[in-house]
Amino acid sequence: MLRNDDIYGYISTPYDLLVSKEDFMGNIPATLAEIVDFSNKDVTDLGAGTGRLTTMVATQTKSIIAVDFAADMLRVTASKLDRMGVANWKTCVADLRQIPLHDQSMDIIMAGWSICYVGSSNHQAWEQNLSLVMTEISRILRPGGTVIILETLGTGHAEPSGPDFLRNYYEALEQHYGFQHKAIRTDYEFDSAEQAERLCRDFFGDELGDKIKEKQLTIVPECTGVWWKGV
Structure with missing residues (x-):
């Protein structure tokens, strides 16, 4: 299984192919639309990666800025946005704990599968890291x-069954920072069991890879947590 600090080095085709198979039922865009109207809004996607969320909402927004510490990932995002023919976007290479954007410049901030890399209890300073990110978001x-x-x-x-090393982070979002929360299904639909095994084994580890191989799964279940709040 890839270590947390290796994931963004796992660029770009295998990673992008994996996330393209996620949420075949469309629960993520439906949930985002339930929470907030993106129309004519200035939006930032923190930890944008290869642009999964950025491209999902870009055509609805007034403007969108994709932020990530990995320039290679943002180049993939930029290429996708170019192909979409939208012109209302920028990319920004930055650490989520120190974001070079102006005060009170955004209507909506998204962060998908990204704050966990600094908020994990595997980091001794996870509480400080999370506080820094939240301070930047508030700013x-x-x-x-x-x-x-x-x-x-x-x-x-x-x-829903989140990893133990993220439990404190998730609890802090609700209990300390005042976020609402819901869980949704974001199952993967792969082209074949072989593709499912290969991609999931590389990214999620041998236990899941072995399960997929044994059962010849093309649909791999997944649960995703969504936390949100207004200010």
């Missing part, structure tokens, strides 16, 4: 704005 967000965070609640699981 950038306009009054009346909305922040939405998406994180894993278990790949290969049909019921």
